Amino acid sequence: MSATKQRVLDLAREHLMPHRVDVWRKQGTPLVIGRREGYRVWDLDGHELIDLHLNGGTYNLGHRHPALVETLRRALDEVDVGNHHFPNPAAVELARRLAELTPGDLRYTVFATSGGEAIDVAIKAARHATGRRVVVGVEAGYHGRTGLSGAVGDARSATFFHSEQPGDFVTVPFDDAAALERALATREAAAFVLETVPATMGFPIPSSGYMRAVRELCTKYGAMYVADEVQTGLGRTGPLWGVEAFGVEPDVLVTGKGISGGLYPIAAAVLSARVGGFLRENGWAHVATFGGAELGCRVALAVLDLTLDPTTRTNAGAIAERYTTGLRAIAAEQPFLRDVRQLGLVMGLRTTHANGGVLLSRALYDEGVWAMYAGFDLSVIQWKPGLLMDAASCDLTLARLSAALKTAQRMGEERDAAITRRTGVQARG
Numbered sequence: 001m002s003a004t005k006q007r008v009l010d011l012a013r014e015h016l017m018p019h020r021v022d023v024w025r026k027q028g029t030p031l032v033i034g035r036r037e038g039y040r041v042w043d044l045d046g047h048e049l050i051d052l053h054l055n056g057g058t059y060n061l062g063h064r065h066p067a068l069v070e071t072l073r074r075a076l077d078e079v080d081v082g083n084h085h086f087p088n089p090a091a092v093e094l095a096r097r098l099a100e101l102t103p104g105d106l107r108y109t110v111f112a113t114s115g116g117e118a119i120d121v122a123i124k125a126a127r128h129a130t131g132r133r134v135v136v137g138v139e140a141g142y143h144g145r146t147g148l149s150g151a152v153g154d155a156r157s158a159t160f161f162h163s164e165q166p167g168d169f170v171t172v173p174f175d176d177a178a179a180l181e182r183a184l185a186t187r188e189a190a191a192f193v194l195e196t197v198p199a200t201m202g203f204p205i206p207s208s209g210y211m212r213a214v215r216e217l218c219t220k221y222g223a224m225y226v227a228d229e230v231q232t233g234l235g236r237t238g239p240l241w242g243v244e245a246f247g248v249e250p251d252v253l254v255t256g257k258g259i260s261g262g263l264y265p266i267a268a269a270v271l272s273a274r275v276g277g278f279l280r281e282n283g284w285a286h287v288a289t290f291g292g293a294e295l296g297c298r299v300a301l302a303v304l305d306l307t308l309d310p311t312t313r314t315n316a317g318a319i320a321e322r323y324t325t326g327l328r329a330i331a332a333e334q335p336f337l338r339d340v341r342q343l344g345l346v347m348g349l350r351t352t353h354a355n356g357g358v359l360l361s362r363a364l365y366d367e368g369v370w371a372m373y374a375g376f377d378l379s380v381i382q383w384k385p386g387l388l389m390d391a392a393s394c395d396l397t398l399a400r401l402s403a404a405l406k407t408a409q410r411m412g413e414e415r416d417a418a419i420t421r422r423t424g425v426q427a428r429g
């Protein structure tokens with residue numbers, strides 16, 4: 001390891017993220033990103049990786065897309081963050097476009113600097129609009145780590161920080177309309193928060209009957225349906241928003257990550273006239289100095305233009321199809337790949353080993369692909385190519401996957417055999 005990289009890791013252990021540094025080292029993926037361009041990143045030591053993690057879609061359009069860099073450069077010549085007490089031209093234009101581009105009659109936008117903060121806004125606004133406190137999420141759901149977002153879905157982190165809010169936050173199993181109805185029937189729920197295709201669960205695709213039921217049950221029992229589109233929005237599932245693939249219209253749509261172009265932090269909660277009612281009553285009820293920063297809004301507008309460009313959409317569709325064909329062929333030959341879940345460019349590859357996603361992440365890293373396992377289902381690796389991926393890179397990642405699957409399977413078998421030798425207990429993979 002180079003002295004420069006070693007120093008970064010040492011300082012990270014000393015001052016930034018001691019636990020994480022150890023976890024990455026143990027997993028064999030101690031990445032420190034240096035150069036980055038398009039869908040490639042280079043470790044400080046020079047190891048080149050095709051990025052299929054995209055930091056959850058933050059780099060949906062690639063790293064440092066030249067048009068976005070140019071937009072930010074030009075914006076820096078003219079404006080700064082702005083003053084959040086007042087509207088700015090880029091923020092109002094972006095809010096107008098989001099109202100126009102989101103399904104149904106979503107009307108107002110509250111800007112934030114992270115997806116978690118935007119989810120907090122959605123919850124606060126839904127509570128104010130309904131006069132109710134309870135928030136329903138799905139088990140193993142993930143919506144960020146701020147106060148309210150961290151309490152929705154999997155709340156282990158909230159509990160860790162003694163910030164769980166029992167009674168106010170409840171969970172139901174994913175894709176289970178009957179359980180959702182039981183939770184909403186009390187008529188105490190202000191909102192149901194659902195990531196359209198849940199990333200940390202390994203991207204299980206919801207049934208369209210479930211998605212329709214979500215909309216109908218929320219309407220029936222007076223709860224606001226909050227669609228978390230932080231990872232599934234911006235063309236990643238095919239249409240601009242994941243909910244459009246299921247023909248449902250939420251009361252709130254939250255976007256983040258990719259809307260920043262990977263260049264300037266911005267996220268947004270887009271609210272119906274009813275949920276956004278607080279904005280008409282109390283203009284300072286939610287404020288954030290950097291929410292709706294003028295620089296970020298300029299970049300986000302360019303992100304929308306690029307995402308909606310017909311060539312981008314055609315390319316994304318073609319690459320999604322190429323992966324469908326390629327992954328099908330690999331799965332037919334390698335039973336270690338148990339299941340391919342795919343909606344557009346949002347994919348989860350489920351292995352037969354309980355830890356297969358982690359093993360595969362390591363094997364892919366060595367092969368020159370950066371992809372991450374699903375946090376709450378370690379048997380799955382998230383496979384997230386960007387909208388502008390080219391066919392040659394697509395084929396390269398498929399070839400590398402094919403090789404990595406063999407390595408990961410062998411690593412899993414060896415590990416299980418070692419456990420059996422040590423404990424006398426048959427490891428179950």
Ligand SMILES: Cc1ncc(COP(=O)(O)O)c(C=O)c1O
Pocket residue numbers: 056113114115116117119142143144145195199228229230231256257267
């Ligand atoms: C689906 C989803 N929602 C919300 C968030 C939170 O976003 P942020 O990290 O910007 O707070 C994430 C982040 O990973 C996410 O994947």
